[in-house]
Amino acid sequence: MKSVRIAATAVMFLGLSWNSQAQTFPDREVSLIVNYGAGGTTDVASRALAQGMEKSLGKPIIVQNRPGALGTLTPAYIARQKPDGYQIGVVTYSTVAIMPHLMDLTYTIKDFEFVAGFGRFRYGVAVNADSPYKTLADLVKAAQSGQGLFFGTTSAPNNLAIFELSRLTGAKFEHISYKSGAEAVTAVLSGQVQVIVQNPPDILPHIKAGKLRMLASASPMRWVEQPDVKTMKEQGYDVEIDSWLGLAVPKGTPAAIVNTLEKAALTAMADPALAARLANMGVDPASLSAKQYLDILEKGYIEMGRAIKAAKIPRITG
Known part of the structure; x- marks a missing residue:
């Protein structure tokens, strides 16, 4: 009976501790891990978003790059971190909706709490x-x-x-x-x-x-820069590809912390200046809630799995 009381007390203390951290989050700098190298489109777009989020969070966001393995090293790293909100990852459509069908990975889409989607690529x-x-x-x-x-x-x-x-x-x-x-x-x-x-x-x-x-x-829409060039679907070929940029934290991160990060990201994306910066990089600005981004990723995982299987694309080894 004593051990049960001790266990219950420990659980209650842990819950109170998490609640306290969530209420004061963030009380120090936050890290944003980018899954591609410095200077690339994903990196530059992510840094622009981080600058916008700093205004809401009131703390610096330190951007680090963990490129490699076709962008999957960062999600693998984030999935292993403490779920306290201080390690955010750029977890893209390709890394959770496409690459799991092509590579052996140490994570799945269920290993994350998604924060927001902030950009879309065109092809x-x-x-x-x-x-x-x-x-x-x-x-x-x-x-x-x-x-x-x-x-x-x-x-x-x-x-x-x-x-x-x-x-x-x-x-x-x-x-x-x-x-x-x-x-x-x-x-x-x-x-x-x-x-x-x-x-x-x-x-x-x-x-x-x-x-x-x-x-x-090759995207679902025409390019604004080439408005007379039709999509592949419009030309009679049932083909379209898509890809998104978004943020995620480790599974188990308290909802209050995820909400704080989501609000900071969406507030940043509401700034026309940031949207213009992304557009100038060739990234279509987006402002997706955590749920909207997750819905896109889950749907994409199913659709891309079917497409990859149908196309008989071999798995990547070595």
């Missing part, structure tokens, strides 16, 4: 401006005839657009993977590959310079 199918393929249909027809077309991308979900296109049409494409969008662009400009699927910052400058031509938006 475009582009060829060299001198390419004989003037339309997406031209590209598909050539690949169907066995011309041995090569496509270049950095990683998922970019490559899923062509894998799905190949599966739906019987067109034959060979994939070459690159470490960065800049490398993929160089490859299509030099003729190493015939087509790429990349983000606005990678290809828009080259479109404006007359070096690339965009055949389709």
Whole structure:
């Protein structure tokens, strides 16, 4: 009986301790761990958000980078941290909705409390401006005839657009993977590959310079910068890819702390100046609550699992 009372007292004390911490959170600096390297779009966008959140939290947010393993090192790290709100991770759509279908990971979507979503990436199918393929249909027809077309991308979900296109049409494409969008662009400009699927910052400058031509938006929407270029779906191919940026903390973080972080993120995203900064980086600003972001990730996990299985994309090993 005595041991039961001691256990109950310990649980009550722990609960009071968590409540006290939640009420005073944050009382020191907070760390934001970014899952890609310094200077990249995800990093710059995350730092901009952190600056906005500092105003609401009243404490500094120290940004650190943990790149590697296709962006999955940061989620793996965050899932192991103390659930006190002082370690926030940039946990993206690709790392919880796509990569679990392609890699053996130490975490699942259930290992996090999601805070907010703050950005959305767009994807475009582009060829060299001198390419004989003037339309997406031209590209598909050539690949169907066995011309041995090569496509270049950095990683998922970019490559899923062509894998799905190949599966739906019987067109034959060979994939070459690159470490960065800049490398993929160089490859299509030099003729190493015939087509790429990349983000606005990678290809828009080259479109404006007359070096690339965009055949389709691989996203659910057209690009505002290329309003006359239809989506893949609009062109008759049932293909679209998506990806989001968001924040998460370890599972078990008190709801009051998650709510504080969510409010800080959403308040920051309500600032038109921050939204403009993200847009200038090629990231569509978003202001998703914790629940909205989780809903997108859970739905995406199911949809991407089906697409990856249908496309017979091999798992990544080694």
